[in-house]
Amino acid sequence: AQSVTQLGSHVSVSEGALVLLRCNYSSSVPPYLFWYVQYPNQGLQLLLKYTTGATLVKGINGFEAEFKKSETSFHLTKPSAHMSDAAEYFCAVSPSGNTGKLIFGQGTTLQVKP
């Protein structure tokens, strides 16, 4: 069975600092991996995805993630945090072929301090 583990339920950074949100997955087949962001009382917005090909994936709002098969990781980074980045971040995995059937990690709350 596939699963996702997000290390750290709460991450706090200063504005302008590096953002690093950790995600490890478990999958018996090549996974499709996603990062979604959720602002308070909102739905989920896709930040970026990995399906095949280049392992360094660039997304919206300056975020990127690197797929490392040897480490079964898909960590999300952003060089410089903005106050507007404060939100809940979910890493998710899907079985091949149906990328709307998602298994989510527990989520990481990102706090950005001025």
Next chain:
Amino acid sequence: DTEVTQTPKHLVMGMTNKKSLKCEQHMGHRAMYWYKQKAKKPPELMFVYSYEKLSINESVPSRFSPECPNSSLLNLHLHALQPEDSALYLCASSQLSGVNTEAFFGQGTRLTVV
């Protein structure tokens, strides 16, 4: 148009009421999904429709009844709910094949059962 529209945004219902949640997309997606999200938790898949047919029911109680009248619409009929069913209900849609098969989420319906 890359939107998934959910109505209503908020719903309060009694345990003996019958109500429906609605979801609409005009992206030509042939898969639609219902997710349930409790506070401070990740979304959990409830139902999947593929080509307007129910393909996955994640052991959801029968007081939740999904319906897909056409390829653009998805309903969730609610009857005799319990207070523990209070949650954010998210609708999503995706393509079933091709390069861009990621899920697009609506803003959700915040349901309170009293």
